[in-house]
Amino acid sequence: MISIIIADDEPITRQGLSILPWEEEGFVLAGLVSNGLEALELIRSRGSDILLTDIRMPGMNGLELMECARIEHPQLKVIFITAYHQLEYALKAIQLGASGFVLKPTDPDEIMNECRKVKESIDGERERKKAAKDIQERLKEYQYMLESKVKADASPGRMSGVVGNIVREMETRYMEDLTLQLFSQQYHFHPDYLTRLFKKETGDNFVNVLVRIRMQKAVGLLGDGSIKVYEIAERVGVRDSRYFGQLFKKHYGVTPHEFRKRLQSGQAETEEP
Missing domain, CATH: 3.40.50.2300 (Response regulator)
Structure with a gap:
């Protein structure tokens, strides 16, 4: 009412x-x-x-x-x-x-007609707010699931101190141009040795773990319809929006645009390959 x-x-x-x-x-x-x-x-x-x-x-x-x-x-x-x-x-x-x-x-009819128009506007606003809230709730669920997958694949708690620190930094600095070479200089390890250590501790290579983190962050941003897809690509550290679309589709089977549409309709799925 x-x-x-x-x-x-x-x-x-x-x-x-x-x-x-x-x-x-x-x-x-x-x-x-x-x-x-x-x-x-x-x-x-x-x-x-x-x-x-x-x-x-x-x-x-x-x-x-x-x-x-x-x-x-x-x-x-x-x-x-x-x-x-x-x-x-x-x-x-x-x-x-x-x-x-x-x-x-x-005129009573004119008054009621004006009130009806405003009521329709309010009802529309409430529906949009409810839809936005539903999207945010679904996003929380998807992000929790994705975070669980990333942590299961590369949990710092189950790794050596160096690799655990690197993964933690990847989760906070994902928007930067991160490379294993950069971390090898930071932690004073030979790149080849750090590559083998990273694969041994995480079960995957550096690039794949970084991409999974970036795609998980992108899912959260896709719930905000005011952010363009190319802007999301830049925010998660992928400078080429076309390449970002290819990565996203490889991970989730749909393009970022398709995922956003499904998210708005409540049909989004986020299955890792």
Whole structure:
């Protein structure tokens, strides 16, 4: 249900608005007040999804009410009741981000129609937020599974101190241009010896472990639709986005774009080859 608060200083208007079939339309009438100050206190104490308010009211007009209320409740949608001659107020309301207007004398059907439009907008926002939350929950599951796979293949706890430290660094510095040569210089080992030691301790070679870590990190980023795939490639240390796509498909059987679509539909799979 969508909650709505009505503010109007005309008793006849308030009476007429109070008898509209709010519940039948999916609304809860959370309050009916005669001025802006009362409306602001009600919004602060109870909260609301929609504010239906007259623009011209004594004490605090509708525009001032909207500005004050949205400081604390930025998601509040506001529908203004205004007269034809109040054009300057209407323009200001548009600048403030009003969700709708109803002209006086008020028509019940017109009022309810505007409220329905705003309700659809709120329902849409809630669905998008729910979908985003579901995606994040699935991502947590996928990341946990992938992290478990990486750790099972190369767990620093089961390795020698040097290789364990290298793997830990790979998990935090994966976005850098890492090579075994770099680590051989850092830990003062001959590259050939460190190659054999790394393979013995992890069961795989340096490049494959690094790629698995990078792909696992990429999965987490693909849940954010605002990040382009080529940006994800750069963030996980693969400078060539085309090569990144090839690596991702080799690991998961689908391209990053396909995986993102499946993730959004709840069908993503992250099986390692």
